Amino acid sequence: MALTQSFQKLNNGDKAPDFSLQGTDGKTYSLADFKDKESLLIVFMCNHCPYVKAKIGAIVQLHEKYKDKVAVVGINSNDPGYEGEGMENMKGFARERNIGFPYLFDDTQKVARAYGATCTPDPFLFDKEQKLVFHGRKKSAEHSNPPWGAPSSGLSNEARVGFRRSPPFDFTQGDFLV
Numbered sequence: 001m002a003l004t005q006s007f008q009k010l011n012n013g014d015k016a017p018d019f020s021l022q023g024t025d026g027k028t029y030s031l032a033d034f035k036d037k038e039s040l041l042i043v044f045m046c047n048h049c050p051y052v053k054a055k056i057g058a059i060v061q062l063h064e065k066y067k068d069k070v071a072v073v074g075i076n077s078n079d080p081g082y083e084g085e086g087m088e089n090m091k092g093f094a095r096e097r098n099i100g101f102p103y104l105f106d107d108t109q110k111v112a113r114a115y116g117a118t119c120t121p122d123p124f125l126f127d128k129e130q131k132l133v134f135h136g137r138k139k140s141a142e143h144s145n146p147p148w149g150a151p152s153s154g155l156s157n158e159a160r161v162g163f164r165r166s167p168p169f170d171f172t173q174g175d176f177l178v
Contacts, residue, residue, distance in 0.1 A: 010135060018030055038070065041062075041073070044074075044077055044119075045074045046120045047084045047093040055121055075105075075117075077117065
């Protein structure tokens with residue numbers, strides 16, 4: 001495992017690239033499935049990455065707390081032949097960690113390339129129109145202007161951390177996609 005930095009392919013305001021991917025629940029998902037939410041958080045992740053394992057609890061909590069407003073989607077773009085990866089291992093990972101959001105399999109890595117995802121976890125936050133408002137490390141973002149509304153939206157500062165309309169890009173660091 002190598003600590004890898006992501007690179008910026010999508011710019012703020014760019015539309016999320018569409019996809020059609022199967023989830024651990026057997027359903028096939030596309031961007032249209034998340035159009036009714038105020039925000040869409042896509043996290044490129046995998047099963048074996050220690051950085052994902054360290055953050056998955058927080059991602060699950062975020063989903064549970066804000067699922068009425070924010071659609072959270074996990075996408076695994078790792079080689080299915082890599083130890084611990086592949087759909088069956090994803091199902092086990094999702095079950096063991098109580099992942100209640102769609103966990104999708106990008107076995108060709110085409111979706112990861114379209115987004116510019118190169119490491120895990122690699123978060124991309126989109127607004128109601130599914131335009132990019134944030135890509136990078138959650139801890140580096142500021143506490144203002146969440147894409148789902150003003151601070152009066154009832155969401156705490158905790159929920160707004162990492163979600164700002166036009167932050168400077170800050171490289172995500174994590175495990176290299178294999």
